[in-house]
Amino acid sequence: MHEWALAEGVVNTALEIAQNKNLRRVKTILLKVGEIQQIDLEVFDFALKELSKDTILEKAEIKYENFPAYLSCNVCGYKWSFYETFNKLNEEEKEAIHFVPETIHVYIKCPKCGSHDFEITEGRGVFIEDVL
Amino acid sequence: MHEWALAEGVVNTALEIAQNKNLRRVKTILLKVGEIQQIDLEVFDFALKELSKDTILEKAEIKYENFPAYLSCNVCGYKWSFYETFNKLNEEEKEAIHFVPETIHVYIKCPKCGSHDFEITEGRGVFIEDVL
Amino acid sequence: MKLIDPRLSIIEKRLENIKRIIPVASGKGGVGKSTVSAFLALLLKEKNYKVGLLDLDLYGPSLHIFLNNSHSFPKEEYGLIPVNINNIDFMSIIYFTQNKPLIMRGKELTDTLIEIFTITRWNPLDFLIIDMPPGMGEILLDLIRLINRLEFLIVTNSTRIAMETVEKLINFLKEQNIPILGLIENMKIGDQDFVREKCNSLGIPYIGNISFYDNLENYYGNYNEIINSPISKEISQIVNFFA
Amino acid sequence: MKLIDPRLSIIEKRLENIKRIIPVASGKGGVGKSTVSAFLALLLKEKNYKVGLLDLDLYGPSLHIFLNNSHSFPKEEYGLIPVNINNIDFMSIIYFTQNKPLIMRGKELTDTLIEIFTITRWNPLDFLIIDMPPGMGEILLDLIRLINRLEFLIVTNSTRIAMETVEKLINFLKEQNIPILGLIENMKIGDQDFVREKCNSLGIPYIGNISFYDNLENYYGNYNEIINSPISKEISQIVNFFA
Ligand SMILES: Nc1ncnc2c1ncn2[C@@H]1O[C@H](COP(=O)(O)OP(=O)(O)O)[C@@H](O)[C@H]1O
Ligand SMILES: Nc1ncnc2c1ncn2[C@@H]1O[C@H](COP(=O)(O)OP(=O)(O)O)[C@@H](O)[C@H]1O
Ligand SMILES: [Mg+2]
Ligand SMILES: [Mg+2]
Ligand SMILES: [Mg+2]
Ligand SMILES: [Mg+2]
Ligand code: NI
Ligand code: NI
Ligand SMILES: [Zn+2]
Ligand SMILES: [Zn+2]
Numbered sequence: 001m002h003e004w005a006l007a008e009g010v011v012n013t014a015l016e017i018a019q020n021k022n023l024r025r026v027k028t029i030l031l032k033v034g035e036i037q038q039i040d041l042e043v044f045d046f047a048l049k050e051l052s053k054d055t056i057l058e059k060a061e062i063k064y065e066n067f068p069a070y071l072s073c074n075v076c077g078y079k080w081s082f083y084e085t086f087n088k089l090n091e092e093e094k095e096a097i098h099f100v101p102e103t104i105h106v107y108i109k110c111p112k113c114g115s116h117d118f119e120i121t122e123g124r125g126v127f128i129e130d131v132l
Numbered sequence: 133m134h135e136w137a138l139a140e141g142v143v144n145t146a147l148e149i150a151q152n153k154n155l156r157r158v159k160t161i162l163l164k165v166g167e168i169q170q171i172d173l174e175v176f177d178f179a180l181k182e183l184s185k186d187t188i189l190e191k192a193e194i195k196y197e198n199f200p201a202y203l204s205c206n207v208c209g210y211k212w213s214f215y216e217t218f219n220k221l222n223e224e225e226k227e228a229i230h231f232v233p234e235t236i237h238v239y240i241k242c243p244k245c246g247s248h249d250f251e252i253t254e255g256r257g258v259f260i261e262d263v264l
Numbered sequence: 265m266k267l268i269d270p271r272l273s274i275i276e277k278r279l280e281n282i283k284r285i286i287p288v289a290s291g292k293g294g295v296g297k298s299t300v301s302a303f304l305a306l307l308l309k310e311k312n313y314k315v316g317l318l319d320l321d322l323y324g325p326s327l328h329i330f331l332n333n334s335h336s337f338p339k340e341e342y343g344l345i346p347v348n349i350n351n352i353d354f355m356s357i358i359y360f361t362q363n364k365p366l367i368m369r370g371k372e373l374t375d376t377l378i379e380i381f382t383i384t385r386w387n388p389l390d391f392l393i394i395d396m397p398p399g400m401g402e403i404l405l406d407l408i409r410l411i412n413r414l415e416f417l418i419v420t421n422s423t424r425i426a427m428e429t430v431e432k433l434i435n436f437l438k439e440q441n442i443p444i445l446g447l448i449e450n451m452k453i454g455d456q457d458f459v460r461e462k463c464n465s466l467g468i469p470y471i472g473n474i475s476f477y478d479n480l481e482n483y484y485g486n487y488n489e490i491i492n493s494p495i496s497k498e499i500s501q502i503v504n505f506f507a
Numbered sequence: 508m509k510l511i512d513p514r515l516s517i518i519e520k521r522l523e524n525i526k527r528i529i530p531v532a533s534g535k536g537g538v539g540k541s542t543v544s545a546f547l548a549l550l551l552k553e554k555n556y557k558v559g560l561l562d563l564d565l566y567g568p569s570l571h572i573f574l575n576n577s578h579s580f581p582k583e584e585y586g587l588i589p590v591n592i593n594n595i596d597f598m599s600i601i602y603f604t605q606n607k608p609l610i611m612r613g614k615e616l617t618d619t620l621i622e623i624f625t626i627t628r629w630n631p632l633d634f635l636i637i638d639m640p641p642g643m644g645e646i647l648l649d650l651i652r653l654i655n656r657l658e659f660l661i662v663t664n665s666t667r668i669a670m671e672t673v674e675k676l677i678n679f680l681k682e683q684n685i686p687i688l689g690l691i692e693n694m695k696i697g698d699q700d701f702v703r704e705k706c707n708s709l710g711i712p713y714i715g716n717i718s719f720y721d722n723l724e725n726y727y728g729n730y731n732e733i734i735n736s737p738i739s740k741e742i743s744q745i746v747n748f749f750a
Contacts, residue, residue: 005343005383008277009270016273032267074369075652096360099344099383102376103360105367115683116367117648124375127267137586137626140520141513148516164510206612207409228603231587231626234619235603237610247440248610249405256618259510292567293536293641298668323642324535324672365675365682367643370613398536398641399566400610423724425541429567432608439608453721478696481666 002099003040006126007047014057017131026060030129035069035082036101037125038094069123071108078112082123085111101125134231135172138258139179146189149263158192162261167201167214169257170230201255203240210244214255217243233257271382275410278381281388282316286445287407290419291433292426293398296450296474297321297419301395302330303499304417305352306490308507313390316346319356320407321397322366322376328358332485343385350487355384373402381410391507400433408442418447418468420459427462434466445506449473472502514625518653521624524631525559529688530650533662534676535669536641539693539717540564540662544638545573546742547660548595549733551750556633559589562599563650564640565609565619571601575728586628593730598627616645624653634750643676651685661690661711663702670705677709688749692716715745 010031018026029048033039041064052058069082085108089097093107101124105116142163150158161180165171173196184190201214217240221229225239233256241248279285288301298321305317319327328334331349337359338344346353357366357376368376386392397403407414416437420430430447437444446469449459453476463470475498483490490496522528531544541564548560562570571577574592580602581587589596600609600619611619629635640646650657659680663673673690680687689712692702696719706713718741726733733739 001340002343002383005274005385006270008342009272009274009382012273012277013268013270017268074648092362096362100357100360100376100379102368102372102379103357103366105372106361106364109682116365116679117369117652119369120372125379126270128270129267133583134586134626137517137628138513140585141515141517141625144516144520145511145513149511206405224605228605232600232603232619232622234611234615234622235600235609237615238604238607241439248436248608249409249612251612252615257622258513260513261510294538294664294669295536323644324675326668326671329668329671363671363675365643365679367648367679369645369648370616373613373644400608401566401616401644402612405610405612421537424727425569425572425724426537428569428572428606432567432606436608436610481668484667 001043003044004047006039007044007051010048010126010128011051011055011057013128014131015055017128018056021131023131024056026057026131028132029057029060029062030065030132031062032065032067032127032129034067034123034125034127036097036104036120036123038098039126065129067123067127070121072119072121073110073113073115074117074119075115076110076113078110079121080111133175135176136179138171139176139183142180142258142260143183143187143189145260146263147187149260150188153263155263156188158189158263160264161189161192161194162197162264163194164197164199164259164261166199166255166257166259168229168233168236168252168255170226171258197261199255199259202253203250204253205242205245205247205250207247207249208242208245210242211253212243271378272410275378275381278384278386279392279411282386282392283390284415285392285394285411285413286415286417287394287396288417288419289396289404289433290430291398291400292420292429295419295421295426298326298330298395299480300417300419300448300450301393302327303490303496304503305393306350307496307500307503308391309350309352310491311503311507313507314388316353316386316389316392318392318394319358320377320394320403322357322368322373322403323397325356325358327354327395328356330484334358334363341385343383345385353387353389355380370402374406377403377406378410400436408440414442416442416444418444419450420447421451422449422453422456422459427459431462431466434468444468446471448502451476471505474498474502514621515653518621518624521627521629522635522654525629525635526633527658528635528637528654528656529658529660530637530639531660531662532639532647532676533673534641534643535663535672538662538664538669541569541573541638542723543660543662543691543693543742544636545570546733546739547746548636550739550743550746551634552593552595553734554746554750556750557631559596559629559632559635561635561637562601563620563637563646565600565611565616565646566640568599568601570597570638571599573727577601577606584628586626588628596630596632598623613645617649620646620649621653643679651683657685659685659687661687662693663690664694665692665696665699665702670702674705674709677711687711689714691745694719714748717741717745
């Protein structure tokens with residue numbers, strides 16, 4: 001349900017981009033959806049469509065591209081994909097990361113050296129790739 | 133004179149790189165020298181040569197490439213080159229930045245919006261580009 | 265085209281029904297930013313203002329101790345609705361960390377701050393009090409960068425050690441033309457006037473002082489005791505300063 | 508090939524003539540990290556140890572006030588030789604900032620820390636005392652990342668508010684297997700034992716406590732007064748703990 005808050009950001013920003021590009025009607029919105037935020041795509045898509053009503057986004061096709069998430073240890077340099085460690089999380093932990101992805105530092109550590117000091121190099125949250 | 137301390141880092145690291153590359157003798161060291169640190173190249177070169185004696189770096193040619201420095205404002209987005217604001221600094225300020233480049237945030241602000249919150253996007257300090 | 269962060273454009277809208285936004289800051293740690301934030305929120309609410317309280321000390325959140333609440337959870341409703349505690353709308357990182365250590369680098373502080381402002385849906389408020397961390401890094405810089413109607417309340421204690429850092433924050437805010445409501449001298453010891461004089465020379469209002477109370481911690485979490493404590497009486501006069 | 512930072516490889520060498528490296532940390536601000544660091548350095552030196560003191564609270568440096576020195580400058584000699592103050596080798600960002608506000612983001616904290624370690628040439632030392640900033644960001648994370656023989660000394664005050672954050676730091680260090688010498692309870696108020704009990708349950712030594720001294724600031728900068736002050740007597744016993 002908090003997907004609505006993120007969807008609002010997308011709609012707002014897409015409208016700004018469309019305006020800057022002088023688009024009279026938006027045909028396509030390209031989104032990259034980061035794995036770490038574990039967006040509920042059904043809710044998100046519904047929210048985007050509702051919030052687009054009566055705007056130039058109304059009939060746009062929204063294309064979702066999955067954005068795989070990678071983590072990189074600042075101590076030992078090891079790189080791994082979010083899904084390698086994802087299954088070790090319980091529901092409460094997953095939900096915390098869903099709301100605030102940076103809390104991943106509480107719940108996940110480097111599989112190689114055990115450090116919590118790692119970087120999310122890709123796939124954190126929702127990004128707009130283009131508005132056409 | 134504190135250029136010696138930086139030169140020591142370069143020699144140490146170049147030796148490590150050479151070792152990893154299994155070089156028996158180093159022919160060339162490629163350095164990028166960031167404008168912000170205002171390195172005294174004469175002292176630096178002398179230090180590098182002294183510190184290279186009796187190592188596999190001894191006869192290496194050291195190539196210095198000037199690394200122009202750019203600043204980018206985190207508030208208004210304005211980008212400018214370090215030299216645009218450099219001349220407004222007095223000697224004491226230049227020296228502080230020479231020792232610790234990040235103190236640039238004390239002495240320089242964004243020419244457009246006045247913010248001290250900007251990023252050094254390029255040209256901060258000395259980097260090794262390659263050891264051949 | 266570079267990837268665009270869709271969150272930035274929504275932050276202002278999230279705050280549009282908030283009349284005044286007051287970060288309680290110092291630069292220095294341990295001077296009473298959180299204590300002042302908590303009392304301020306309670307006492308403004310006692311005056312029937314609608315008050316929100318946001319803990320942005322992400323490494324060391326502490327307002328949940330004053331409010332005696334860490335096991336609630338913000339309601340999910342088109343975003344997150346802050347937890348209502350004694351009629352104060354409260355948001356803290358604590359709800360997502362299980363009170364475990366959260367280490368982060370600066371870039372991640374930025375992302376956390378943006379995320380919190382993006383997903384939190386504040387009810388209409390007269391005041392949003394923001395409890396700031398010590399230091400002059402991302403949380404301060406991004407708050408200033410993203411929200412342009414902040415009114416800073418500065419807190420110090422009576423020592424030169426603290427003022428050394430507090431003065432840096434004040435000078436920075438002044439140079440960046442950020443409004444400063446004034447300074448509160450907390451845990452006042454002795455009857456020296458140097459903090460007040462410092463305010464004069466820095467050109468910012470000296471709002472008042474709060475004494476040192478030995479047994480302050482006994483009140484935490486107990487709403488009625490806090491309201492009737494001697495420290496509340498003292499802080500009430502400070503509240504009158506700006507509301 | 509990516510650009511390579513030549514500074515990282517030299518840091519260990521810069522510290523090779525230092526026997527013990529002791530960061531004084533807390534997570535929490537204002538609990539007395541700087542006060543403890545300064546007294547510790549002075550009292551160890553009084554015992555004829557060779558002592559270095561490094562202020563890494565880059566936003567709020569304060570050791571120069573204790574030592575009453577901000578206008579010297581480190582000598583340039585194949586790097587920078589720390590300033591010798593009463594036979595303590597001292598290094599601080601203050602020498603490069605003219606005591607003006609230095610705002611920085613995390614990446615820049617990292618670069619500053621690395622630069623300081625790269626260019627500072629410590630004399631041979633028995634102890635390097637490092638005064639840490641509050642928080643659990645770059646300074647803590649990079650110190651741990653770059654130097655692997657740290658022995659942390661933890662400081663708290665007697666309040667639950669402080670321990671809430673201090674406990675997070677302790678848990679973090681323990682999980683990362685970083686050695687902790689123990690904890691000092693500073694500005695002890697009352698005769699509660701909860702800090703000591705917390706140490707027991709966390710499995711770290713409770714080193715001792717320091718009372719609250721009303722007139723502490725009067726001593727700053729005055730070497731002889733500091734050495735003969737009652738607080739020095741109290742801290743001496745703590746010094747015996749690890750030297
Ligand atoms: N007026 C006061 N009298 C006594 N103790 C106080 C007072 N104000 C704050 N404290 C105590 O000082 C410590 C630091 O206060 P806190 O509000 O956490 O500071 P900060 O948020 O600036 O780090 C806490 O233990 C708090 O209980
Ligand atoms: N034992 C003590 N008695 C009285 N005041 C103290 C004591 N220890 C520290 N202080 C004061 O408390 C404040 C915070 O101390 P400081 O050493 O700056 O803490 P930190 O470095 O943890 O932020 C300073 O004003 C200092 O003078
Ligand atoms: Mg959910
Ligand atoms: Mg020079
Ligand atoms: Mg606080
Ligand atoms: Mg300190
Ligand atoms: Ni959700
Ligand atoms: Ni030099
Ligand atoms: Zn690792
Ligand atoms: Zn600007």
